Amino acid sequence: MAKPLTTSTRTGRTVTRTGTATNQADMMAEPRRHLLDLDDLAASEIEGLLNSAEGMREIAGRDIRKTPALRGKTIITLFFENSTRTRVSFEQAGKILGADVINVTASASSVSKGESLLNTVKTLQAMQIDALVVRHPHSGAPYFIANHTDAAVINAGDGTHAHPTQALLDLFTVRKHIGDLAGKKIAIVGDILYSRVARSDIIAFQKMGAEVVVSCPNTLLPDEWEPGSTLGDETGFGGLQLARTVDEAVEGADVVMALRIQQERQDAGHLPSLREYSERWGINARRMAMAKEGALLMHPGPMNEGVEIASDVAHGAQSVIEEQVRNGVAVRMAVLYALCAPGRSSRNGAGNEK
Amino acid sequence: MLVGFRSSGPEKETLLAARNKLAITGGRVIDPAQGIDRIADVLISDGVIEEVTDRSNGKAPEDYEQIDASGLIVTPGFVDLHTHLREPGQEWKETIATGTRAAAQGGFTTICAMPNTDPVQDTASVIDDVMRRAVADGVVRVLPIGAISVGQKGKLLAPMGELADAGVIGFSDDGNPVTDANLMRQALAYSVDLGLPIINHAEDRQIGAGGVMNAGPVATRLGLAGLAPEAETTMVARDLQLAGLTGARLHIPHISTVGSITALRSAKERGIDVTAEVTPHHLTLTDDWVYGQKGEVPERVGPESYDTNTKVNPPLRSRANVDAVVEALRDGLIDIVATDHAPHAATDKVCTYDEAAHGINVLETAFSSVFSLVDSGKISLGRLIESLTAGPAAILGREFGTLKKGFAADVTLIDPGRKWTVNPEAFASKSVNSPLAGVELTGRVVTTIYQGGTVFDLRANA
Numbered sequence: 056m057a058k059p060l061t062t063s064t065r066t067g068r069t070v071t072r073t074g075t076a077t078n079q080a081d082m083m084a085e086p087r088r089h090l091l092d093l094d095d096l097a098a099s100e101i102e103g104l105l106n107s108a109e110g111m112r113e114i115a116g117r118d119i120r121k122t123p124a125l126r127g128k129t130i131i132t133l134f135f136e137n138s139t140r141t142r143v144s145f146e147q148a149g150k151i152l153g154a155d156v157i158n159v160t161a162s163a164s165s166v167s168k169g170e171s172l173l174n175t176v177k178t179l180q181a182m183q184i185d186a187l188v189v190r191h192p193h194s195g196a197p198y199f200i201a202n203h204t205d206a207a208v209i210n211a212g213d214g215t216h217a218h219p220t221q222a223l224l225d226l227f228t229v230r231k232h233i234g235d236l237a238g239k240k241i242a243i244v245g246d247i248l249y250s251r252v253a254r255s256d257i258i259a260f261q262k263m264g265a266e267v268v269v270s271c272p273n274t275l276l277p278d279e280w281e282p283g284s285t286l287g288d289e290t291g292f293g294g295l296q297l298a299r300t301v302d303e304a305v306e307g308a309d310v311v312m313a314l315r316i317q318q319e320r321q322d323a324g325h326l327p328s329l330r331e332y333s334e335r336w337g338i339n340a341r342r343m344a345m346a347k348e349g350a351l352l353m354h355p356g357p358m359n360e361g362v363e364i365a366s367d368v369a370h371g372a373q374s375v376i377e378e379q380v381r382n383g384v385a386v387r388m389a390v391l392y393a394l395c396a397p398g399r400s401s402r403n404g405a406g407n408e409k
Numbered sequence: 410m411l412v413g414f415r416s417s418g419p420e421k422e423t424l425l426a427a428r429n430k431l432a433i434t435g436g437r438v439i440d441p442a443q444g445i446d447r448i449a450d451v452l453i454s455d456g457v458i459e460e461v462t463d464r465s466n467g468k469a470p471e472d473y474e475q476i477d478a479s480g481l482i483v484t485p486g487f488v489d490l491h492t493h494l495r496e497p498g499q500e501w502k503e504t505i506a507t508g509t510r511a512a513a514q515g516g517f518t519t520i521c522a523m524p525n526t527d528p529v530q531d532t533a534s535v536i537d538d539v540m541r542r543a544v545a546d547g548v549v550r551v552l553p554i555g556a557i558s559v560g561q562k563g564k565l566l567a568p569m570g571e572l573a574d575a576g577v578i579g580f581s582d583d584g585n586p587v588t589d590a591n592l593m594r595q596a597l598a599y600s601v602d603l604g605l606p607i608i609n610h611a612e613d614r615q616i617g618a619g620g621v622m623n624a625g626p627v628a629t630r631l632g633l634a635g636l637a638p639e640a641e642t643t644m645v646a647r648d649l650q651l652a653g654l655t656g657a658r659l660h661i662p663h664i665s666t667v668g669s670i671t672a673l674r675s676a677k678e679r680g681i682d683v684t685a686e687v688t689p690h691h692l693t694l695t696d697d698w699v700y701g702q703k704g705e706v707p708e709r710v711g712p713e714s715y716d717t718n719t720k721v722n723p724p725l726r727s728r729a730n731v732d733a734v735v736e737a738l739r740d741g742l743i744d745i746v747a748t749d750h751a752p753h754a755a756t757d758k759v760c761t762y763d764e765a766a767h768g769i770n771v772l773e774t775a776f777s778s779v780f781s782l783v784d785s786g787k788i789s790l791g792r793l794i795e796s797l798t799a800g801p802a803a804i805l806g807r808e809f810g811t812l813k814k815g816f817a818a819d820v821t822l823i824d825p826g827r828k829w830t831v832n833p834e835a836f837a838s839k840s841v842n843s844p845l846a847g848v849e850l851t852g853r854v855v856t857t858i859y860q861g862g863t864v865f866d867l868r869a870n871a
Contacts, residue, residue: 194632
């Protein structure tokens with residue numbers, strides 16, 4: 056399997072590995088590896104993880120779902136935001152692989168009450184952990200943590216920045232249905248401005264050769280993104296198409312992905328009402344009919360049925376939404392295995408570093 | 410005795426002055442207030458300037474201690490209209506002792522202390538306290554700025570007359586914009602009698618709600634909430650209208666957007682009594698610096714990104730805005746350079762970008778970083794020196810910022826060829842929050858003389 060991911064040194068400098076061939080000595084020389092976002096990974100490394108996830112999916116589907124692959128490894132899920140599905144998915148992934156998984160929920164606001172994120176991380180670090188799965192409301196928090204721990208850091212969603220395992224499971228799900236992604240059209244509709252899923256998915260699908268087009272109300276698009284244009288490489292999302300209308304986005308699409316619209320967008324004045332959003336941007340049967348025949352309907356969850364997605368299509372034949380959740384476990388198993396398996400452990404070779 | 414400078418002028422300050430005779434010989438003397446730019450000698454006696462002369466011909470007259478300045482640039486001591494000294498109240502970040510030493514290292518001999526101390530500088534007693542501490546612990550001149558509103562809360566006017574009598578050089582609620590347009594109007598109107606400027610941090614907090622860096626491609630890629638330049642521009646435009654209405658003096662701090670500059674130009678053309686400052690960082694750093702690669706745009710976001718030392722308000726802007734403020738400073742539309750020196754402790758910066766405090770530690774890198782604009786031909790050396798000396802002195806209406814006979818002998822010596830690498834650990838400042846750590850700069854202040862006494866000298870280590 057491809058050896059993925061980024062290594063970083065105590066000084067915060069990082070090295071991205073682009074090749075897939077490596078040897079044990081290389082691994083030993085590079086003490087820490089993380090999954091922070093998919094811009095870290097070459098397409099071949101993403102392929103490697105997805106291939107590994109295929110095997111993991113088989114294991115997760117067994118009657119007795121337990122392997123000793125990560126026995127004796129300790130994984131901490133450190134969630135500063137409420138999340139059921141992502142946390143449980145990581146916990147399940149770790150446990151199937153035989154790791155000890157400890158769930159820590161913390162409040163980002165507790166930082167202001169005394170303990171800083173730095174001290175929290177140092178405290179957990181002192182307990183000899185192998186991986187830290189981090190969800191945090193502040194963009195960049197997993198990067199900060201990666202600078203201050205020897206453990207492998209896995210970004211389980213940071214602010215509005217990235218959610219790489221979601222993007223991996225989305226790739227995995229689409230690949231299972233339509234195979235090669237090259238040239239396929241992926242329409243993402245919804246809260247682009249605040250969506251870490253959108254950012255990671257855009258990077259991920261584009262990396263695999265797909266064309267990504269987004270649509271949303273102007274109020275939920277970054278100021279500098281102009282509907283009707285295509286983004287340049289300097290943006291980090293080069294090639295992303297910004298549709299003028301949602302119909303233009305879904306027209307002929309191979310995949311339609313709806314993103315969650317939160318009530319607070321209405322409260323903050325981004326939207327007149329959820330009802331109006333639903334009418335103008337909601338994914339419904341009419342819009343799915345404009346997509347390519349047999350197009351997949353996706354949603355990262357949790358859904359607001361009747362707002363960004365109509366109930367009938369959400370639970371209809373084209374929907375792969377539940378499958379996304381199932382695949383999430385397999386993909387996270389692949390990620391945890393890649394970062395924590397014996398011989399790959401972030402702790403190996405990190406012993407002298409203090 | 411030395412309770413500050415209530416009756417301004419050099420006579421009181423001479424009490425502090427060194428009792429000596431000093432000749433700074435053979436340097437390129439640049440004193441924009443007098444239109445001087447030539448090789449000459451500066452003679453100092455008992456803490457005041459005796460004269461700038463060619464007569465001594467590079468040799469110190471008898472009885473004078475000599476400083477050989479050949480190869481160096483000799484200017485009036487720099488004046489900073491915008492400094493945070495953190496004392497009283499946040500002495501773990503900076504004190505008057507460390508902040509004034511940082512100033513001396515940067516060539517500044519006069520610094521104006523922003524009122525966001527704890528307690529806030531909103532009563533005469535706090536102003537008196539700051540001035541007393543400055544004389545006791547400081548090594549350069551400290552002039553306090555009073556608050557516009559009680560507690561900087563934007564509700565009730567601070568006792569502006571009392572503060573003026575106590576010696577403040579202007580009024581500001583510092584990082585708190587005066588949101589209430591009517592309060593701003595009243596503050597401007599009230600200040601007319603006092604003859605002191607109102608300095609308002611222009612930012613519409615509603616437009617940029619929650620923004621932690623400049624809105625734009627970098628913010629979008631990093632998933633950081635953006636502060637649109639228009640949040641600044643709209644309040645600058647409002648303040649200029651209110652300055653016109655009241656006939657008051659408005660000083661715009663840390664101007665940073667194309668739109669603000671357009672509004673400023675139009676206001677100056679209409680004769681509104683307005684001045685503006687720009688910081689070294691807004692003149693030299695773009696929002697690409699948030700990537701943590703010293704301005705390079707990386708292929709991928711990495712652990713070096715989210716450099717909290719780049720978090721400042723107003724935020725570092727796009728290249729177009731940076732180019733616009735440089736051009737406006739060159740043309741004199743922006744009057745001066747001011748540092749907005751904002752020291753913060755490690756705990757305020759070793760955290761996520763959202764949590765990090767706003768502010769950059771500037772005093773000790775200020776000259777060198779703006780001197781890069783001279784090196785690259787974007788601004789003349791004379792204009793740059795003016796923006797650090799005669800310019801701010803004119804806004805203050807005080808008698809310094811020049812090497813005129815009888816003025817305080819505040820002199821800064823610069824080695825224009827000296828290269829150095831910024832090492833915040835070596836700062837005189839108590840804090841290290843500089844995004845320039847590790848950056849090599851050319852041109853450095855090597856000696857600072859305050860009222861005839863040497864308060865910083867690097868020449869021995871040259």
